[in-house]
Amino acid sequence: MKPFQNQWRKATSAAISTLCFLCALMVILPLALILFQLARLGASSVDWNFLTHLPKPVGETGGGMANAIVGSFVLVALAVLIGVPVGLLGGIYLSEFGSPRLNWAVRLAADILNGTPSIVWGIVVYALVVVPMKGASAYAGGLALGLIMIPLVLRTTEGMLALVPNSYREAALALGIPKWKSVLHIVLRTAGNGIVTGVLLACARVAGETAPLLFTASGNQFWSHSLSEPIASLPRQIYTYAGSPYDDWRRQAWAGALVLILFVLALNAGVRVLTRGSSKTGAK
């Protein structure tokens, strides 16, 4: 090969490597910009008042999103109550009992549910709960988020249980322990960290969902006194305020967004710590 050709090849390789590096930078850039803007526009408005007060009526400045923050926690808690038992037990079935053919079908169905747009969940739960109950409620919102959680939890549970060595299950069976006890006390406990990780990630995901809540939990400018009333939520409040013509509401939208993203990122960071811990014990 001629020396020129070799140089050309090396130059091409170097150019493409640089291009790939620049692309990676471009992918990260929006994240950096979003976090920067959130901190710049949101930080000045997040104070004690914002975290502990109800929204003020239109035209008055001040007020906060206390009800929306609490509402988001309530909705996520309801979602966990619905999504985790179903997803967890379903995942256990796939990994401990299932047959290849059934597992394939369940996985396909779970992936389809995972890919179902969140707005579709919103109108389905609207038809299912809001119409018969004649009004939006925290139950409906929690159900919508919970249904979104089911396939997420199911898939991670199955994946995590598959990592538990078979010798553990065999040892338990050899001791004469019934299978259900061995699954609950040995297999599940071994995979515990991974499953908690999956549940936390699912929580982070649904905590930021807006579309399923629009018509199910609706919104509320006040405290909700019962779960059958409409309830405020952080993403929904951000959406309402973001589109409003009032400067003060827009300012609060940024503040709310900062609180929401800190919550979501904290969950994600918690997950990183958890998984790092488990990988260390795994190496032992």
Place this chain on the structure above:
Amino acid sequence: MMAAAAKAKIVLPPPSKAGDAAFRLLTCGMALMVFVLAALVGWELFQGSKLSLQRFGWSFLIHDWDPGNGNFGALPFICGTFVSSVLGLMIALPLSVATAIYLTELAPAWVRRPVVALVEMLAAIPSVILGLWGIYVLVPWLRDHPYPLLQKLIGWLPVFRGHIYGQCILSAAVIIAIMIVPIITSMAREVFRAVPDSQREAAFALGATRWEVTRLAVFKGSARGMFGAAMLGLGRALGETMAVTMVIGNSTDLSASLFAPGSTLASAIANQFSEAVDDTYRSALFELGLVLLLVTIVTNILAHLLIGAVSAPKDASRV
């Protein structure tokens, strides 16, 4: 003496089978819930859109949206969804594949870890926050800088003509691209990692440069997986709701220009559902949901089948 000891041997009863049977039944029921749910989603949407299905039939798919006169058709939304998603995918795919190449083939380990974490963080940003940033930061910038430039350079194309509003289909495509880049990147990374290292080493041993190794040893055979990754991204793009609703302008008119406001199936539902008071209107919105569901199901099944063939080895040495 010996015989007495043997007689006294304790015989444990065999473990009860009832617990196992009950547990198996319970978990099986929960696993089958996914089918129930899938059926439920389809059924509720079908029920909800019955009125509209009866009234408009197949012509729903090719008609304009005119709530004022009680005529409903999904055409502007189908076009809006298709154009914004495909454009978003066209922006996101090259970026994601390049990033995945950088992460699997080029980056040193100490760069790889934080960059992977950052890409995952981008995926974790709630849609509504991306939308908020979209309206107040991204859209004004796009409107003032890149869009006029595009119009100046290739404004002779009909899709780049017309007034620049800012909130338009192209902005929605950009937001969609930002949202689907993480998922395509992580899928493409899985696909590249599934290529055995021996294949790369063989190419290096023949004197290939880094790019040639990537092209010859890595790209070959990953076409199917990459197509799957693109499909998965497309599936997400089609159903993306909040961020798109916030930047697309929510016009129900069909326009040839990418600089004109538009709507997608998802954004139309989000935007109009609470104002739809009469039954036909609401039913038509349910039918939009049904169309959206069917389109995403087809895309996701395709992605599932394509990606199912790829299995990444569990290799702890690569992040």
